[in-house]
Amino acid sequence: MALLVIDDLAKTYDKVTALTGINLSVEAGEFVTLLGPSGSGKTTLLMSLAGFTTPSKGTIRLDGKDITHVDPEDRNFGFVFQGYALFPHLTVANNIAFSLRVRKWEKARIATRVSEMLSLVGLDNLAERKPRELSGGQQQRVAIARALAFGPRILLLDEPLSALDRMLRETMQKELKRLHRETGVTFVYVTHDQEEAIAMSDRIAVFNHGRIVEIGPPRDLYKKPSTRFVAGFLGENNFLSGHRADDDATKVEAFGTRFGFPLAKGRERPGDSLTVWVRPEDIRIGQATGDEIGFRATVVENAFVGALERILLRTATGEQMVATLRSEAAVAAVPGQIIDCRIDPSAIGVLPNEASGS
Ligand SMILES: Nc1ncnc2c1ncn2[C@@H]1O[C@H](COP(=O)(O)OP(=O)(O)OP(=O)(O)O)[C@@H](O)[C@H]1O
Ligand SMILES: [Mg+2]
Incomplete structure (x- = not known):
């Protein structure tokens, strides 16, 4: 059985239909990317998965259990959102420890976990720095470490690299792929950058006007698209x-x-x-x-x-x-x-x- 099953999900705001007829299953350990132009509904779906947006219709199931209306903190998902900033007054180590303290982990276990996470993202030497003393890429690594620290079932990422320059973005893409491999956590990743989606994903769901137009491994979508939209959106x-x-x-x-x-x-x-x-x-x-x-x-x-x-x-x-x-x-x-x-x-x-x- 798939880890996450989205069934006929829709979201309407007043007159705007942000999502309609969304069906998507995600296997445990998969890296699935939601790709599509601006306004196509990617963030709306991610927010519905996170529990910050209530769908107008349809269900979201995790391990077969309906979580459509479960509170965000009870879903055990990690988030890395664009503009979901680090706590500026906390050190790197305390930023990472934050979600563990909320979950009432013991002190010693927190310390061990924080140092594991620091070495996982290659920031062992920067534990005592404040976010403003870090580069953009380093801050993003802390945000990722913070989201992975408590061992989420799924990590939801919304354009986490879009503020970084091209070189750093490519480095961080490799870094994220490595983290995905090493942690085995399921990633649901949002981007409007088709090269990023191709380079990183096990499967890509291509969005347009609130619908999933096609879904499949990057190579299949690139080589054998079955719609004009995907043939034109993925690659030249x-x-x-x-x-x-x-x-x-x-x-x-x-x-x-x-x-x-x-x-x-x-x-x-x-x-x-x-x-x-x-x-x-x-x-x-x-x-x-x-x-x-x-x-x-x-x-x-x-x-x-x-x-x-x-x-x-x-x-x-x-x-x-x-x-x-x-x-x-x-x-x-x-x-x-x-x-x-x-x-x-x-x-x-x-x-x-x-x-x-x-
Ligand atoms: N709170 C809201 N109220 C009304 N309309 C909304 C709201 N949030 C999103 N929308 C609309 O829903 C549609 C989908 O928006 P969404 O943010 O999911 O797009 P997106 O694919 O993430 O785009 P981008 O790549 O620009 O981030 C858009 O038409 C948007 O204007
Ligand atoms: Mg968005």
Whole structure:
């Protein structure tokens, strides 16, 4: 049985529907990320899990017990919220000890636990500092240690790294992953940063307009998204218009070429319009071989962006497409020239257009 089961949860504020039809199960020890644009309901769900927000509908179960209306302090969850500041007048050690004192732990046990937590987050030498004497990253580590100290069933984190600069954010991402591994605690993590979600999660629940659009391991969502929203939200993508061939509905015609694409249960009819997507890193230069999909395109622009070149192409149908290539491979991409390009068929996605059925 899953540790946490959310069933048909909804939250409405006056006229605003913040969440609807949320179903999500989280296994013990999992790292699940709630990812989505601003206002999509991530914080509302986390607050409902924490017990700070009362859902309008649905249930939350922990170990099979209904906790939808249980007080926050009786849920035994740890929180690391953005702006959920450290106590400024307490030392690092006392910040971490705070939740243990509230839970009436014995003094000696508190001392042992505080020093364990300090070494877990690598702050052994800073126990007596006050929060204002710490860097942003160090403060965040204390906040995490404080939330983990009492041994929560689940750690809820709402954009805990968003105030940190890029370098520190990446360091802290690794740190959080390590803490997750070492403690075995279940993490429910909120972010609107898709790279962070991909790098950290066992599974990602992608939110849009108060709903979970898709849920799955990062690799599956990235490689095989089943919605246009996820195909565009997770990583960079090219969307091109296409259609089922008039003479053979098993074939797709798009960007001036034609290729076979497996049918979804005979729904497609000849001529049906489609959206074809292909990621910039999956477009290569050169003649297609084997079952590769070949097409010709005009190079519009070639920009050096560090490790890779970003090539802007114009297809035979007049649409634009971005390809990212390593510099050696990009020398052939001279602006103004028409070049041969190729794509592995497994890298192509085809989505039905709204008008031609789902
Ligand atoms: N207390 C409230 N009263 C009224 N509306 C609210 C309240 N809290 C949230 N909302 C609305 O609910 C929706 C979801 O908000 P929520 O904070 O869950 O989004 P989010 O996904 O966390 O966004 P962000 O990435 O910006 O933090 C938004 O439209 C928001 O305006
Ligand atoms: Mg939020």
